[in-house]
Amino acid sequence: xxxxxxxxxxxxxxxxxxxxxxxxxxxxxxxxxxxxxxxxxxxxxxxxxxxxxxxxxxxxxxxxxxxxxxxxxxxxxxxxxxxxxxxxxxxxxxxxxxxxxxxxxxxxxxxxxxxxxxxxxxxxxxxxxxxxxxxxxxxxxxxxxxxxxxxxxxxxxxxxxxxxx
Amino acid sequence: xxxxxxxxxxxxxxxxxxxxxxxxxxxxxxxxxxxxxxxxxxxxxxxxxxxxxxxxxxxxxxxxxxxxxxxxxxxxxxxxxxxxxxxxxxxxxxxxxxxxxxxxxxxxxxxxxxxxxxxxxxxxxxxxxxxxxxxxxxxxxxxxxxxxxxxxxxxxxxxxxxxxxxxxxxxxxxxxxxxxxxxxxxxxxxxxxxxxxxxxxxxxxxxxxxxxxxxxxxxxxxxxxxxxxxxxxxxxxxxxxxxxxxxxxxxxxxxxxxxxxxxxxxxxxxxxxxxxxxxxxxxxxxxxxxxxxxxxxxxxxxxxxxxxxxxxxxxxxxxxxxxxxxxxxxxxxxxxxxxxxxxxxxxxxxxxxxxxxxxxxxxxxxxxxxxxxxxxxxxxxxxxxxxxxxxxxxxxxxxxxxxxxxxxxxxxxxxxxxxxxxxxxxxxxxxxxxxxxxxxxxxxxxxxxxxxxxxxxxxxxxxxxxxxxxxxxxxxxxxxxxxxxxxxxxxxxxxxxxxxxxxxxxxxxxxxxxxxxxxxxxxxxxxxxxxxxxxxxxxxxxxxxxxxxxxxxxxxxxxxxxxxxxxxxxxxxxxxxxxxxxxxxxxxxxxxxxx
Numbered sequence: 001x002x003x004x005x006x007x008x009x010x011x012x013x014x015x016x017x018x019x020x021x022x023x024x025x026x027x028x029x030x031x032x033x034x035x036x037x038x039x040x041x042x043x044x045x046x047x048x049x050x051x052x053x054x055x056x057x058x059x060x061x062x063x064x065x066x067x068x069x070x071x072x073x074x075x076x077x078x079x080x081x082x083x084x085x086x087x088x089x090x091x092x093x094x095x096x097x098x099x100x101x102x103x104x105x106x107x108x109x110x111x112x113x114x115x116x117x118x119x120x121x122x123x124x125x126x127x128x129x130x131x132x133x134x135x136x137x138x139x140x141x142x143x144x145x146x147x148x149x150x151x152x153x154x155x156x157x158x159x160x161x162x163x164x165x
Numbered sequence: 166x167x168x169x170x171x172x173x174x175x176x177x178x179x180x181x182x183x184x185x186x187x188x189x190x191x192x193x194x195x196x197x198x199x200x201x202x203x204x205x206x207x208x209x210x211x212x213x214x215x216x217x218x219x220x221x222x223x224x225x226x227x228x229x230x231x232x233x234x235x236x237x238x239x240x241x242x243x244x245x246x247x248x249x250x251x252x253x254x255x256x257x258x259x260x261x262x263x264x265x266x267x268x269x270x271x272x273x274x275x276x277x278x279x280x281x282x283x284x285x286x287x288x289x290x291x292x293x294x295x296x297x298x299x300x301x302x303x304x305x306x307x308x309x310x311x312x313x314x315x316x317x318x319x320x321x322x323x324x325x326x327x328x329x330x331x332x333x334x335x336x337x338x339x340x341x342x343x344x345x346x347x348x349x350x351x352x353x354x355x356x357x358x359x360x361x362x363x364x365x366x367x368x369x370x371x372x373x374x375x376x377x378x379x380x381x382x383x384x385x386x387x388x389x390x391x392x393x394x395x396x397x398x399x400x401x402x403x404x405x406x407x408x409x410x411x412x413x414x415x416x417x418x419x420x421x422x423x424x425x426x427x428x429x430x431x432x433x434x435x436x437x438x439x440x441x442x443x444x445x446x447x448x449x450x451x452x453x454x455x456x457x458x459x460x461x462x463x464x465x466x467x468x469x470x471x472x473x474x475x476x477x478x479x480x481x482x483x484x485x486x487x488x489x490x491x492x493x494x495x496x497x498x499x500x501x502x503x504x505x506x507x508x509x510x511x512x513x514x515x516x517x518x519x520x521x522x523x524x525x526x527x528x529x530x531x532x533x534x535x536x537x538x539x540x541x542x543x544x545x546x547x548x549x550x551x552x553x554x555x556x557x558x559x560x561x562x563x564x565x566x567x568x569x570x571x572x573x574x575x576x577x578x579x580x581x582x583x584x585x586x587x588x589x590x591x592x593x594x595x596x597x598x599x600x601x602x603x604x605x606x607x608x609x610x611x612x613x614x615x616x617x618x619x620x621x622x623x624x625x626x627x628x629x630x631x632x633x634x635x636x637x638x639x640x641x642x643x644x645x646x647x648x649x650x651x652x653x654x655x656x657x658x659x660x661x662x663x664x665x666x667x668x669x670x671x672x673x674x675x676x677x678x679x680x681x682x683x684x685x686x687x688x689x690x691x692x693x694x695x696x697x698x699x700x701x702x703x704x705x706x707x708x709x710x711x712x713x714x715x716x717x718x719x720x721x722x723x724x725x726x727x728x729x730x731x732x733x734x735x736x737x738x739x740x741x742x743x744x745x746x747x748x749x750x751x752x753x754x755x756x757x758x759x760x
Contacts, residue, residue: 031477032439032459039401039440066460073461073618074442076401092363093558093594094520096608102746109745130443130612132402133366135520136178136215136527147181154750 003072004116006080010051017055019044024059033060034070038077047078075130083118083125085163089141092131099153100139104128106153107141110160124163167205169246172222174287176211176373177366177405178527179218183235184208187219190238195246204246210374212287214274215527217257222269222287229269231257274525277544279506281514282330282367282490283530286374291409294416297377303422305493306381309388310430318389319345322492324500326512331357331448331485332563332589333665334511334578340482343472344390347480352392354383355476355483357453358399358406361445362561363612365592367516368486370528372399372406375490376413380423380436382492387434390482395436398453402443410438445562445616448590449664450483452618463618464664485590487516507533511577521558521594524549531576538572541595552597556680560589562609562616563669565676566602585676587669601698602681603688607635609673617666624667627658631674640701643689652678697759700744704760709734711756718748718757 023040027033037056038048045052048071057064071077089095089104104126108114111124118125134140137149148159173179173188188208195204212220217231221241228251230241237255244250259272269275280286289296297303309318323338344352356379360368372379383395399407414436417423425433439457446452447462454476456462475481491513495503504512511533517540520526524546531540537557541547548554556566565586567574574580578588596605610632619625634651637643655671662668678685687693694702707718707727714732719725726742729735737748737757749757 032457034459035442035456036440036459039442069461070459074444076442093561093592093608094364094526096363097521097594097596097600097605105745129402130361130445131363131366133177133360133369134181134215135364135366135518136218137181138520138526140181149181153746 003079006047006049006118008081008118010049012045012049012051016044020052020055021059024056028060034062034067035074038067038071042077047081049079049081078116078127080116081118081122081125083123085124085143087124087126087141087143088129088132089126090130090132090134090139091128092135092138094131094135095139098138102153103139103141103151103156106156107160110157124160168203170205170207170224171241171246172207172209172224172287174210174212174218174220175208175405176215176218176286176370177403178211178215179220180405182218184219186235187221187233187238190235191242194238194242198242198247200242200246207290208292209288210286210291211283211370211528212269213278213283213370213528213530214257214525216525217527226251227269228252229257229272230255273543273546274527274529277535277539278530279514279532280530281494281506282371282378282487282516283374283528284494285378286370286528289375291374291376292412294377294413294420294422297375301497302377302493303381305496306384306388306422307428309385309496310428310432315345315389315391318385318496321500322389322495325495325503326500326507326510327488327491327495327503328511328578329485330487330491330515330590332362332560332587334588337484337488340472340484341386341389343470344392344480344482347473349480351394351477351479352390353476353479353481354386354390354392354395355454355457355481356383356395356397356489357448357450357483357485358397358403359441359447359453360400360403360486360590361443361448361616362563362590362592364520364558364594365518365561365590367518367528367591369400369403369406371486371490371516372403373409376406376409377417378493379410379486379489380413380417382489383436384423384427384434385492385496386482386484386489388432390480392480392482393433393435395434396439396457396476397436398439398441398447398457400443401440407438407440414438444618445612446618446664446666449666452664453483454481461618463620464666466663487591508575508577510579515576515588515591517591517593519545519593519595522548522552522597522600523595533577534575536573536575537567540576540593541572545595548595548597552599554595555598555600556596556602558586558594558596558605558673559592560587560669560672561592562612563587563665563672564589565672566596566605566680567676568680585672585679587672599696599698601639601694601696602677602684603635603639603694604696604698606674606677607632607639610635610670613666613670617670621661621663621667623658623661624663624670627654627662628667628670630654631658631671635674638685638688639694639699641688641692641699643685645686645689648678648682648685648689703744704739705737705742705744705746705749705757706760707735707737708756708758711754713754713756715753717751717753721747721751723747 221230328334452464719727
């Protein structure tokens with residue numbers, strides 16, 4: 001899968017670095033530690049920039065190439081930061097046949113970014129996800145933890161307007 | 166003892182439509198009325214009828230309330246729980262004009278179903294192990310450990326005819342006996358809960374609704390093949406299922422049903438959870454095992470099969486969630502009970518996730534051999550909005566589209582393959598006349614191109630080329646020659662790709678080419694998309710008899726492609742039009758159509 005890589009400068013804090021070190025310490029002896037460590041690292045930083053991958057590689061004593069290989073293989077790992085409001089539009093089959101493509105087009109039209117991108121003010125990020133399993137509510141999107149189902153393109157402006165601040 | 170039980174669905178579908186808030190409101194309202202010693206609130210797994218969610222059932226009456234809102238809670242408490250009067254207006258109605266139905270088992274949706282894998286879903290509280298035990302939970306594990314030899318367990322599973330529910334349909338008992346016959350210091354039992362097939366959610370519902378059934382079955386498998394360790398590889402996108410699994414594992418440990426010396430028999434078995442990170446190819450067995458090892462989830466050639474060299478190079482069995490959910494029932498009721506259900510070569514039941522253009526979207530479990538028509542029309546309630554059924558898609562990106570003329574085919578593994586589709590994990594998406602079959606083939610190819618791991622050339626480059634040809638056709642530049650070339654390429658990929666992902670990736674193209682060739686030809690020869698989906702082949706036009714000249718469309722058009730005077734018919738300049746559809750959305754008179 002093709003990954004977009006962010007050009008926004010890294011702004012990790014020393015607290016985050018400390019947390020990451022503890023995660024690495026916890027998992028270092030587990031067989032197959034790379035994935036759990038990257039998953040927890042993404043929870044700490046919100047995404048996996050180059051700097052974080054270097055820290056993981058050094059911490060686990062693995063080549064950076066291996067870490068980068070895993071980080072870019074799985075769709076859950078993001079190399080671009082998430083916005084304050086992270087929009088996920090489900091593009092599973094059930095949502096697709098019910099018009100999820102038009103939903104994502106409408107969002108792109110309004111906030112001006114396409115999938116896997118973040119607005120320059122850091123407010124919105126957009127991604128197209130695979131089936132979240134709420135096929136009964138198709139088409140579905142989530143904004144952070146809020147779920148919106150049975151969507152029509154005409155509802156999108158009103159929904160996005162709720163996330164003003 | 167409680168006098169009433171209120172069951173609220175806590176599956177992902179209903180949680181997404183606010184069932185948590187309903188549980189909170191119910192709890193508060195019942196406490197307020199002083200009924201908390203009399204009424205038991207149970208958060209269950211999925212009932213199956215997701216389209217009608219959030220779903221609430223009140224027992225002992227069995228009243229089935231659908232599409233419940235938080236505002237309805239006080240009425241249910243006041244009327245039903247205090248005064249004993251069923252709230253008629255909230256009851257699930259099968260048809261607007263038909264009688265309101267109170268009992269679940271009598272609805273069209275449930276009547277033709279037979280629930281084995283889903284037997285506890287929507288019945289018990291999945292976060293309380295005692296409820297599972299009350300439904301004969303862990304009795305099968307007890308029976309296996311105290312009364313049966315590992316060989317007897319394997320024979321029983323073989324005899325039952327159970328085949329893998331993840332898609333391939335390999336006989337489960339054979340898989341187990343292969344792993345059992347290989348000697349090693351350590352063996353593994355793995356569970357594939359990486360349900361990546363878009364539109365399929367049966368495994369998630371089993372894990373959310375009945376997690377202990379999977380744990381029990383894995384322990385039985387461990388005893389049968391001689392393994393003491395298990396891994397469940399589950400999608401991180403299923404947070405509720407992950408949470409319930411964690412709770413279930415902890416409770417099973419506390420009861421001595423997992424861990425060391427289970428039932429005092431000296432048998433040890435423990436289970437770990439591994440989170441997937443969103444890679445469809447990890448549904449393939451060797452890729453999944455590579456991913457548990459922490460690497461890029463790329464498949465590797467077989468042999469050696471995982472039963473010989475699997476996880477960490479040790480003999481391993483890998484079964485799907487739904488397969489495991491059948492195991493305890495087979496042990497308890499016997500193989501002859503199980504193999505009396507289904508068709509000659511496909512025994513038992515299959516869970517399908519109904520989705521797309523169908524009235525009752527949700528989860529159904531039917532005996533093998535049920536016809537597609539029964540599933541779509543009787544259980545699913547047919548295609549809504551008076552539209553015509555066009556095709557049912559099974560098997561996700563590995564499967565194909567089944568047209569109307571095959572609706573009466575009894576569904577089992579072999580029949581589906583004979584018509585160019587496959588069982589897959591059980592997603593069943595219904596499409597109506599507004600779905601373009603070329604566009605659907607393109608949709609699945611986009612998916613496989615994105616998810617191809619890149620290890621083998623036929624899949625990495627072949628699927629990309631296939632997608633390019635489909636793009637050429639949907640943009641109106643295709644030739645008849647392209648159709649033949651596509652067929653050739655499809656066959657080449659099927660024969661040469663390394664793993665199941667690549668070998669089945671051409672199926673959506675082949676099956677649509679086979680059954681809907683006329684649609685492809687319309688795109689190529691007439692430069693038209695009959696379903697009105699492919700943007701480049703569409704034109705938006707204004708109907709002169711309906712246009713009132715209100716100018717709303719002209720004002721909303723982002724590229725000024727619409728012209729016309731006030732109160733006169735407007736026209737769209739198709740050369741300027743970018744086909745965004747904004748005008749059609751805005752028109753209040755239905756005067757703008759796609760053609």
